Amino acid sequence: MDIMKQYFDLIREKVDDAYAKENDRFSQIAAMFGECMENLGVVQLFGVRHGEEFVNELNYRAGGIAPFHGLKLKDLVLKEMIDQKDIDSGAIYDDLSVADKFEQAYDLDDRDMYCLVSFYGNEPLIIELARRAKAKGQKVVGVVNKRSYDRFGGTLLDYCDAWLDMGADDPDTALEIDGLKIGQLSSTVSNVIAQMLTAEIYQYYVRSGKEAPVLLSANINGADVHNDSLTDPYGRRIR
Amino acid sequence: MIDAKRFKDELEELLEQLYESQKDNIEATAQAFKECIEKGGVVHVFGSGHSVGLGIDIKDRIGSLVPIHIMEMSDFVTRGGVPVEEFMDHKVIFERKPGVASKLYDLYDIRPQDIFIVISNSGINGIVIDIADLAKKNGHKVIIITSMKHTLAEQPRHPSGKKLYEFGDIVIDNCGPHGDALIKTDGVAKVCSVSSICNNCIAQAMAARTVELLKEDGYEPPVLNGDKQHDEALKKEYEGRA
Numbered sequence: 001m002d003i004m005k006q007y008f009d010l011i012r013e014k015v016d017d018a019y020a021k022e023n024d025r026f027s028q029i030a031a032m033f034g035e036c037m038e039n040l041g042v043v044q045l046f047g048v049r050h051g052e053e054f055v056n057e058l059n060y061r062a063g064g065i066a067p068f069h070g071l072k073l074k075d076l077v078l079k080e081m082i083d084q085k086d087i088d089s090g091a092i093y094d095d096l097s098v099a100d101k102f103e104q105a106y107d108l109d110d111r112d113m114y115c116l117v118s119f120y121g122n123e124p125l126i127i128e129l130a131r132r133a134k135a136k137g138q139k140v141v142g143v144v145n146k147r148s149y150d151r152f153g154g155t156l157l158d159y160c161d162a163w164l165d166m167g168a169d170d171p172d173t174a175l176e177i178d179g180l181k182i183g184q185l186s187s188t189v190s191n192v193i194a195q196m197l198t199a200e201i202y203q204y205y206v207r208s209g210k211e212a213p214v215l216l217s218a219n220i221n222g223a224d225v226h227n228d229s230l231t232d233p234y235g236r237r238i239r
Numbered sequence: 240m241i242d243a244k245r246f247k248d249e250l251e252e253l254l255e256q257l258y259e260s261q262k263d264n265i266e267a268t269a270q271a272f273k274e275c276i277e278k279g280g281v282v283h284v285f286g287s288g289h290s291v292g293l294g295i296d297i298k299d300r301i302g303s304l305v306p307i308h309i310m311e312m313s314d315f316v317t318r319g320g321v322p323v324e325e326f327m328d329h330k331v332i333f334e335r336k337p338g339v340a341s342k343l344y345d346l347y348d349i350r351p352q353d354i355f356i357v358i359s360n361s362g363i364n365g366i367v368i369d370i371a372d373l374a375k376k377n378g379h380k381v382i383i384i385t386s387m388k389h390t391l392a393e394q395p396r397h398p399s400g401k402k403l404y405e406f407g408d409i410v411i412d413n414c415g416p417h418g419d420a421l422i423k424t425d426g427v428a429k430v431c432s433v434s435s436i437c438n439n440c441i442a443q444a445m446a447a448r449t450v451e452l453l454k455e456d457g458y459e460p461p462v463l464n465g466d467k468q469h470d471e472a473l474k475k476e477y478e479g480r481a
Contacts, residue, residue, distance in 0.1 A: 221393065
C-alpha cells in the first residue's frame with residue numbers, strides 16, 4: 001500500500017488505541033489540571049528531547065487553555081545560563097543544576113503543578129524536577145512511552161500522581177521499506193493526547209460553571225487583546 | 240459536548256480530508272526532496288512559533304533522514320546579533336517583523352541544490368515571508384505549508400501585501416481551520432488546535448515517501464539506524480549544513 005497512506009492509517013489506529021485505553025485517565029488528569037488552575041496555579045511543562053513537542057502543544061497555544069507554562073532549555077540558552085552544545089549532546093539531561101536554573105529563570109509558584117514528558121522516564125534531570133515538586137507537595141503527571149520506560153528502568157512514575165502512555169514501539173519506527181525502519185509516531189500521537197486533554201479541561205470548566213480561559217491564535221486580528229487579558233493577571237508566570 | 244471523543248472524531252475526519260486532498264502535493268514535495276538529496280543537497284526548514292515542530296519531528300531520531308536543517312528562530316539571538324530583550328518582547332512580536340530575515344538566512348551554509356520548506360499556519364507574518372522570498376530569489380525550490388482557510392481569512396501584514404503561499408513552488412494546505420482551533424464553543428474562542436498534528440503527518444508521510452523514492456532509484460537513503468558508527472559517519476557528511 002501507498003506508504004503515505006500507511007502513516008495516516010497508523011496514526012488513526014494509535015489514536016483510537018490511546019483513546020480506548022486512556023480515556024478515563026484523560027478526564028482524571030484534566031480534573032487535576034483544572035483544579036490547579038482554579039486555584040490560580042499554572043501547570044508547568046517540561047519535555048526531554050522530542051518530548052518538547054508535547055510541551056509546545058499545550059504551552060501558549062491557539063485554542064489552548066492559558067495557565068500552562070513550558071520550562072524550555074532554549075530559554076536558558078538565550079539567557080546564557082546553559083550551553084547549546086550540552087542540549088545537542090544530551091548531557092544537559094544528566095545535569096541536576098538545570099533544575100535550579102529553571103527556578104532562577106522563571107516565576108515558579110507553590111500553587112503550580114507539573115506535567116513531565118519523557119520517552120524513557122529515566123533521565124536524572126526530569127526525575128529531579130519530579131522529586132522537587134513532590135517534596136513541596138505539588139502534583140505531578142508523567143507522560144512516557146511505557147514500553148520503553150519498562151525496558152530501560154524508568155523511575156519518573158514513582159513520583160507521579162497520574163501518567164499517560166505514548167503507546168509507540170521501541171525504537172519508535174512505524175514503517176519499513178526493504179528492511180529500513182523509518183517514520184516516528186510518538187510525538188504525533190502525544191500531540192493528539194495533548195489536544196484530547198485540552199478538550200477535557202474545557203469540559204472541566206463547563207462542569208464547574210466557569211468560562212474556560214481559551215487562547216486565540218495570535219494571527220487573528222484583535223487576538224492580542226483577548227490573549228493578554230487571560231495571561232496578564234499571571235504576570236511573568238505564563239509568558 | 241466538548242470532550243476527548245469529540246476532538247478525536249473531528250480530527251480523524253480532518254486527517255482523512257488532509258490525505259485525500261494533499262497527497263499529490265506531498266508526493267511532489269517528496270520528489271523534490273529526493274532530487275535534492277541525490278544532488279547532495281539539504282532541505283532547510285523554517286517555521287516561526289509552533290510551526291517549527293514539523294522540522295523537529297522528522298529530525299535526529301532513529302529512522303530520520305539526516306539532510307534536514309532547521310533554521311532556528313533563536314539563532315537570531317545566539318548567532319545573529321539580535322538582543323534577547325528585542326527577541327522576547329511580548330508586545331512587539333518579533334516574528335511579525337519584516338526586513339530582518341536576512342540576518343538569519345545569511346548565517347547558514349546554503350548551497351544551490353538545497354530546497355526550502357517554510358511553514359506558517361497564517362502565512363501573514365514578516366519573517367516567514369521574507370525567508371521564502373530570499374530563498375526564491377536565490378533560485379531555490381520553495382515548499383510552503385500553510386492553512387489556506389486561515390491565510391485567506393486574514394489581511395496581509397507584510398509590506399508587499401503578499402501572503403506566504405504566493406511564494407511556493409509547491410503549496411501544501413494543512414487543511415486546518417481559521418484560527419487553528421477545531422471545535423466551536425459557546426464563547427469567543429474555539430478550542431483544540433490541529434496544525435501541529437496535521438503538519439507532523441504531512442512531514443512524516445513526505446519523509447517516508449522520500450526514502451521510498453530514493454530506494455527505488457537505488458540510492459542509499461541517508462537515514463539514522465541507531466548504529467553509532469553508521470550514524471556518526473552520516474552526520475559527518477552533512478556537518479555544518481544539517
